[in-house]
Amino acid sequence: MREAAILGVAMTPFGISDKTNLELFADAGLEAIVHSNLAPGDIQALFFGNCLGDFEEGQLHMAPFAHSSIGLPMSTPAVRFECACATATVAIRQAVQMVQGGIYDVILAGGTERAAAMGTPLATRTFAMASQAQYETPTGITFPGVFAMAAHLYSHRYGIPLVELKRHLAEVAVKNHFHGSKNPKAHFQKEITVEKVLNGMMVADPLQLLDCCPFSDGAAAVVIAEAGKARDLVKKPIYVAGTGQASAGPLYIQQDLTHVKAREVSVKMAYDEAHLTPGDIDVCELHDCFTMAEVLAIEGLGFYDFGRGYDAASRGETRLGGKGTVVVNPSGGLKAKGHPIGATGAAQVTEIVEQLRGEAGERQVDGAKIGLVDTLGGDLSTVCNLILRGEK
């Protein structure tokens, strides 16, 4: 199998934008192509992520329009990916596999979303459409509600009083906002306090407003190429050491929400392929759509034992410059950087690539050599992981 590498990466500022989905994607896509020292005519396929364009803009079948908006050749096929919040990571993994398999040499993958443009009531409704439509959505369950149920179960199962758990969850938000304050492209660039989190409006008990990521607009894109070609084109190609993806059913089938089983399967694939273990990871961008989601992720990815990750942020272990072995979400994560769902995975990859190139500025994790991307889609039902490394 051939080796795949990442060349140029780019993301637009995340937040609230007046631009259309196509304009956002064109900004990120062209920048990623230019940073790869390539031209649009060199791109052999476009793997394009978007989840809710039909609700955001009344636009289905956006991929061929994204294709023409950046001047790709007609012979370059454009395909839309939709895996809820894991959309762009899945698109990138498929691109990696196509390059590894020798089907294409150069692919542009990424995504765009205007989640903020919908407004909270419609956005909440459309996000909830990723729950099982016959048996779960009719209960009125929301995405914060899913992780809220996980938080209650976690508190009960591990015997951690809810008031104590909530304080530790607030520390996750504080940590990621601290990271976001160093990211000029983040949706939220202001630090917050535990008290501010705990005084916020209740969204879904026990999660409050600042336990939740925002609805954001934004786009991100990356160029994936065969490793030899990548070395010819850019100074610091970032190699794909391992990938994984797994799928699970509705929550009533998954049952114990304290274990994201799809993540355990997906990340094991990635670790095995890379011949690495959790202890080898220096920096991780993981799926903190809610503070509780970060706790589930650091446990599922193997950084902490189950039931032991809840106070990692409080102990300063996952913070930039902290005393742990892995820095978690130096970009600010979904929580502070923002979460335009179809773009999120490509933005996570962008952050890890910049970290491994030593180009992350104030957010730089010292000596970062190996990074992990973790993206979760839907009700814990899709998880996709990528392990990236700089020079071998």
Add this chain to the structure above:
Amino acid sequence: MSTELTFKQYQDGLANDVFWGLLCDDCGSYTTPPQKVCRSCGSTALQVVELEKSGFIRTFTVIRVAAEGMNPPFVVALVETASGAWVMGNVINIDPNEAGMELIGRKVTLSSRPVKGDIYACGDIHSLCFTLL
């Protein structure tokens, strides 16, 4: 005995206060809501059976910011039914503002109520309700 349980048959059951499920001939697990294969072992050797309408709350939340068209606050819970299958529904006989951790482990009975379908959904749906004993 039929070996297939469709969404419509399951829904018709709920409308008539019958809780249908599937019993696996191969592993003995119960699957509900229905699907083509056993949730535990993937077998298609399933029989349609009537399930006991009771269970225990395993976790819950109070939805306070809801999708447009809903009327928060309301309680959503995951219940482990007597058959072992888990289901999602609404706890209906509690003030949502009184819902706390003590709900976990409480015994409930199951019923259903018709819920107005989203304009994008295929009609109205009987959604499960839980009544605390």
